[in-house]
Amino acid sequence: MRIPYYPGCTLYTKAKPLNTSLHACFSAIGIELAELPHWYCCGTTFTLARDNRMSLIAPLRILAKAQQENGKVLVPCSICYNTLKRANYMLNEDIETLDILNEHLEESYDGNEIVLHPLEFFRENEELIKSKVKKNLKDLKVGCYYGCLLLRPQQEIQFDDAESPTIFENFVSLIGATPIDFPLKVECCGSYLVVTSPDAALEASYKLLRNAQGNGVDAVVTSCPLCYYNLDALQEKMAKAHPGFKQIPIFYFSQILAIALGVEEKNLGLEQNKVSPYEILKEYNLL
Amino acid sequence: MKRIGVFICHCGINIAKTVDVEALAKEIKKYPGVVHAETNKYMCSDPGQILILEAIKNQKLDAVVVAACSPTLHENTFRNASARGGLNRYMCEMATIREHCSWVHDDKDIATKKALRIIKSMVEKVRYDEPLDPILVDVTKKALVIGGGIAGIQSALDIANSGIETILVEKSPSIGGHMIQLSETFPTLDCSQCIMTPKMVEVAQHDKIKLLTYSEIEEITGSIGNFNVKVRQKSPFVDWVKCNGCGECDYVCPVTTDNEFECGLASRKAIYRPFPQAVPNKFTISKLGHAPCRIACPAGVNVQGYIALISAGKYKEALELEREANPFASVCGRVCNHPCESECARGEVDQPLAIASLKRFIVEKGSYPTEQKKPNGEKIAVVGSGPGGLSCAYFLAKKNYRVTVFEAEKVVGGMLVLGIPEFRLPRDAIKDDIDYIKSFGVETKTGVKVGETISINELKTKYRAVFISTGAYEEMKLNVEGENLAGVLHCIGFLKKVNLGDKVTLGKNVVVIGGGNAAVDAARVAKRLGSDVTILYRRSRKEMPANSWEVEEAEREGIKIEFLVTPSKIFGTDKVQEIECLRMELGEPDESGRRRPIPVRGSEFKIPVDNVIVAISQKPIIDWLGNEFEKTKWGTLIVDDDTGETTVKGVYAGGDVVSGPDTIIKAVAAGKKAAEAINASIKGIKIARKEYNKATPEPEKLQQTKKAPRAEMPKLTTDKRKGFDEVELGFDEETAKKEADRCLDCAICCECKQCETVCEPEAIVHDLEDKILNFDVGAIVVATGFDLYDPERLKEYGYGRIQDVVTSLQFERLLSASGPTVGEVQRPSDGKVPKRIVFIQCAGSRDKENHLEYCSKICCMYTAKHALLYKHRVHDGEPIIFYIDVRTSGKGYEEFYNRVTDEGATYIRGKVSKVYQDNGKIIVLGADTLSGKQVEVETDMVVLATGMIPRKSSEDVVRILKIQCDANAFLSEAHPKLKPVESQTAGIFLAGAAQGPKDIPEVVAQASGAASKAIGILVQEKIAFEPTVAGVDEDLCSGCSICVAVCPYSARELDKEEMVVKVVEALCQGCGSCSAACPSGAAQQRNLIDLQIEKMVVSALEAK
Amino acid sequence: MSKLLIDKDFKRRIEEISDQKLSDCYQCGRCTAGCPFANFMDAPPNQVIRFMQLGLKDDVLDSQGPWLCAACLVCQTRCPRGVDIPRLMEAVRAIHLRAKEGLIDVSEIDKEFLLDAPPLALMSAFSKYTY
Structure with missing residues (x-):
C-alpha cells in the first residue's frame, strides 16, 4: 500500500527528524509514503482576508497535484495541514473563487481531495499500528501538545473537539506510553511571533510547558515544526528568564512512534533536539 | 340578496400608511351586495364598534365584513359587536388586510389593490354564511396540574381552594421541584425550605387535591371542558399505603448511588426518600431491571445482590442469596466458567469484577444452616448425583418434596468428583455444597445403577416424577491406527482413576490430545504425576474451548501446547512408542462458527511418547433408556425447552445427558428448571416465562468511573505445585471487599431484599407493578419546570474535570442548612472552606454561537445572592463575579445588588475564557473590559451560573398534549402580551419556568394566573364550542371512511349500521382535513363549504 | 472633549476584508480573556473591536494588537457571538500592508x-x- 505524501518545506530543513522518523515508521508498518512529484510551499498560514484570492493559489495547486494520485494526501506539518485543509474547505464553500482560480490556472481542481494528518491515519489503522509495536513505552509519561492548527477552526478542520481533544492521547496510549492530560495543551505556543515579538512567544511557550510539567510529564510531544521550535529551542532562554525552570525534552509524535516500533536510533533524528532527550529515554530503557 | 356592510380599519397608521383606506371604501361599495362601507382609525375601539352597531340597525345589514388585523386578534371583538347589533355572530367575518397586506408591502398602489381583493373574497364568504349557534357541552369540574414544583403547587392550591377537585401529577417521588433545593431566596433571603414546606404539606392534606407523585402522563385526549387523562403511576416497589417513612430500610440497603436532590454532591441508597421533608414522606426503590451479570448467569444467580452484600460486610446474607439460585456456591466459586464476568459492565471501564472468586470468598466466610425442616411431600426420584441432579433435588426438597438421588458410583458428585482434579476443586469444597443440599432432607443412594439395580419403569411407578441427569461419560475415539495400543488412555477414565485414588503410572513423555477443559485437566494431572506433557490441539489458541485462564496456568506449570496439530497414527509394538502428527491450517468457519482445520499435505512429523491421553469429548450413555425416550443424532436426550420434560411424561432430564459435555452452571440451571417444572406440573400451576430488562450504566457513568484494577487471585507458586494442593488460594477479606466495591450497581437496586427483613409494616413489594389511572378533567395546567443547562458542554470551564467547579444549583446545596455540608461552604474536592470563589455568569446563556442564545434571567440575581450568602458564611471569603451585564429588573433587585457590592463582592465585567488547573491551583482566565485588562485569577472554587432550559421530560408532555413550543423548546403562550398563561390549545394553561426563564415571584404570579383561567372554565356548567365544525351530508356519504383516517382529532367515526360517518362535534376543531379528503363532497365545514371557497378564490383572483 | 465622528468608510472596509459584522460583537471581552498575547498589547482585542465599532480609524491603525495576533483562533472558538476576531485583525494588517506599511x-x-x-x-x- 502507498499513500501520497506532502512533506512541506520545513521537513526538508529544520524539521528533518520529523521527516526521517515518519518515513521509518511508515516503512515499519509496511506502507510506502509516496512523495508528490514537484510540490511547492503551501504559503504557510492560511489567509484570513476574505478578498485575498492570490494566497489560495498555492494550496489549490498542491491539492490539484495530489488529486492525481489517489484522493488522499498525508500532511504531517501542522501549518501545512491547516493551510491546505482550510483552503480546501473554503474552495468548497466558495465555488465562485474556485471557478475563477481554475480558469486562470493550468491545473484544475474539483474540491474533493482529502487532507489527512498522520494522527488521523493512525486513528483509522489502530490494529495495524498496535500489531507492529515492539518496545514497551509503558512508563513514559507524555504530554500531548496539540497547539492551534490541528484543532481550529473546528468546523473547518474537523480533527477533534477543539476544547478537549483526545486523538493524540489515544495515539500515545495505542503505542503503549502513558498520556498525561494538561489543560494548556490546546493553547498557543507563540507561533511566528517568535520572529517579531520573541518575548511574547517565550512567555506563551513557558506557560504551557510549566503547566505540562505541573501535571507530571516526562516529555512533550507535538506535530508542528514551529511549535517544536518554540518549545524546544526557547527553553534555554526560559531557564534564564525563569530561574528554577527545569528543561524538558520535546518529541515529534513520529519520533516516539518510531521508538515504539523499534526503529534504529540513527533514523530517529534525536541529535537535532536542543534539549537532550537521551537521559529520559535511557531512564526508561528505550535506547 | 344579503345586505352586506364593510368596515375598514386604519389601525392607526399600520394599515392606512400603505393602503389607501378611503379609496378602498369607495371601491368596495360598488361590489354586488355591499350596501355600506366606511373606515375608522381604530375599528376595535368603542367608537369603531358603535359604527358597526349603528350600521346594522340603520342599513338593515344581514352580514358584516371588518377589514382590519387578523381573526386571531379581533374576530371575537367584532362578532360580539355584531351580536350586540342584533346579527347572528357568525354573520361577521374579518378580512386580514394588515398582516397579509399592509405589513408586507411598501407600494401603496399595489397594496390597495390587494386589500380590495382580500375584502372582496370575504364579502363572497359572508354572502353564503349561515347563522349558527354555538355547540354547548357539559364541563367536567376537575382540573389536572402537571408538575409539582412551586408553579404546580401554587396552581393546584389555588384551584383546589376554589372548591374544585384537582389532580396534581409529579414525575419524581416528591413534590417540591427546584425551589425546595434552594437555600435562601433573593432579594429578601427567605429560607426556601421554610416557605416551601408548608405549601407542600398543604397540598398533601388538601381534601380537594389528589396527589399523584412518581407518575407520568401517558396520554391525553379530548378538548377543553372534557379531557381524558391516562396516567402511569410508576411502581416505587414500596406499598405507600403501608410505608410509614421510618427509614429502617435506608440503613440496611447495601447499594449507594448518586443523590439527585443533592446534585451529585452526596450519595443515597437504592431505597430512598428524596429528602427528609419529602411529600409524600414515603420511600421509593430505584430499580432499572436486572444487571447484565444476573442475566448472563444460566442459573439466574443474583450476582449484583451478593456483591453488594459483600461490600456491606454481610457475608452470611450474601451466601444465602447465592444459594437461593444455586446450591453449588463452593464449587462454582472455584471452577465456574463464569459467563457473568464476560458481561460485567465494569469490563468497559477496566476489567470485569472477579465474581466467581468473590463467591468462593463468601463460602469461606459464611456459616451454614445446620437444621432444616425435613420434607414430607410427594416422592421424586433423581438419577445421577452430578450438579444437575443434586440441584434438581435441592430445589424440590426446598419445596417440601421427598427426593431420592440414585448414584451408580460409590461417591456422590458426578463429574465434580470424578472429572475435576483436586488442585482445582478440593474434595472438601464439594462436600460443603453437598452437605448443604443434604441438610434439606435430600437422600442419596450410591452404588445403585438405574437400568440394572432398578428399572426406570419402577422409578416411574414408585415416584411422582423422575429427573435424569446421568452426564456424558462415553469417551469419543480418535479413530486412528494404534488407538488400542497399551499406554493410550482416554481422558475421563484417566481422571476418574486418579480422582478416586487408584494408582496410575505414566511414562516420561505424555501427549494429551484435545483442547477442552478436560484435556487441560488431564495434562496438569499428568504433569503432577511426574511426566513431561504436551497438548496437541488441531486449531489455534483462539478457538480453544478450554477456559483461557486454565490454559495459562497449564503453560505456567510447564506444559507445552502445540497448536494446529492433529494425530494421524499411533505407533508401537506392544506399547505406544511414537505418535505421527499432521500440521493443520485454518479454513472457512464450520457450523460451530470456528474455522475448520485442514491438514497440510506432507507435513507429517513424529513425536516419541510413552502415553497418549485422548481428550476429544464425550457423549451420554443412554442405551439403558427404552425407545420411548426420543434421542438426537448426537445421542443426547430430547427434552422440552421450557420444562426439561422428556418425551416420556413425568420423566425429566437435564445436564450433559441433554446438552452433551457442558458447564456446571448450565447443569445447575437445567436441574433448577426441571425442579420448577415438576413442582408446577404437580401443583397444576403455569410457569410464566420471565423477560428481564438488562440494566447497564449510562455511558457518562462509565466515563466518570475511576479505573481500579481487578483483584488478582493469589496462587501457589509453580514450584509448589507438585502434589494436588489447591492452586488458587482465595481472597482475604480486605481484597474481597475492595473488589466488591468495584461493582457499578448496574440495576441500582440489587434485590438483595435486606429492606424486606427490616420493614415492620411489610411495605416492600419487589414485584410491584406500575398502575395505569384514567380520569376526566375540564382544564389542565402545565408546570413542568426547568433543568440546568448541561455544564459539561462548557468544556473550557472544566466542569466534570475539575472537582471544585460546581453549578449554581450545587452551590445552593452547599449553602443549604439541609445540604450535604449542613450549610457550611466546603469545596467538594477536599472539604476545605474556600477563601475565594469565582462566580461565572452567563455560563451557557447569551451565547448564540455555541450554547443558548437567550438570557436566563435569574442568574444575575442568584449569583448576587450566592456572593452575599458566601460572605455571610465565610467572613473573610472573597467573592469575585465575572459578568457581561448585571440585570436587576425586579422589585427590590437593584437594591439587593447594591447591598451585595456594599458587602464586598468584586464585580469584573468580562466573560471568562477558560478555567483550568495549574500546579494544583484553579486559574480563571478572564478580562476586565472596563479597564481594558486581561485578568488571571487564582481561586479555590468556581461556581457556574448555568442557564435554564426546559425540563427534559417536558418534551413528552408537549407531544402528548399537542401544545406548541418556541425555538428554545419552552412552552409557547397564546399571545406574548395578552395571553401569557394560555397555551395555544384551549383549556390548557402554562405556569412557571416551563414557559420561559423566570424567578419565583413571577412563577407564583403566573401559576395563580393559570389557576384562575382554569377556574374560569371549570365554574361554567356548559362550554360553548365554535359551531364552524365539519358536518356530513348523509345523502352523499358512502361510508368510505377516508375522512375518519385523516381526522387528527378523532372526531369522526363510521356508523356501521347506517354506513355513514358521524361527527363528534365537541372534538372537531374545524381544520378542514375531512372536507379536502372527502371524494363525494359529503364532508362540508359549516360556513366554509366548497361553494364558498370557490367563490372566494374566484373573487380574490378577479377571475371571471 | 473630542466629538465622536464615526468613520463609516473605514468600518465598511474592515467588514469587507474580514467578512465579519462588527455589530455582532457585544463586547463581553472573552477574546481578551483568552488571548495568550493580550498582556503584550496596548489595546487588547475587544478594545480594538470597540474602536472599529465606533469607526475610530486612527485608534485602530495605531494599536499594536493586530501585530501581536498569532491567529491562534482561541478567541474565534469561544466567541459567543460567532465573531472571527483573527479575521478582523488580519483586515487591519491588510490595510497597513496594502499601504506599504510593514511591521x-x-x-x-x-x-x-x-x-x-x-x-x-x-x-x-x-x-x-x-x-
Missing part, C-alpha cells in the same frame, strides 16, 4: 536567528508582517 524589514532580522529558525516561522511572519 518588519527582512534585512534587519538577526542573522543568527535566521539560520536557526525553521523556514515556516519566517515565511509565516513575512506573510503576516511584510508587503
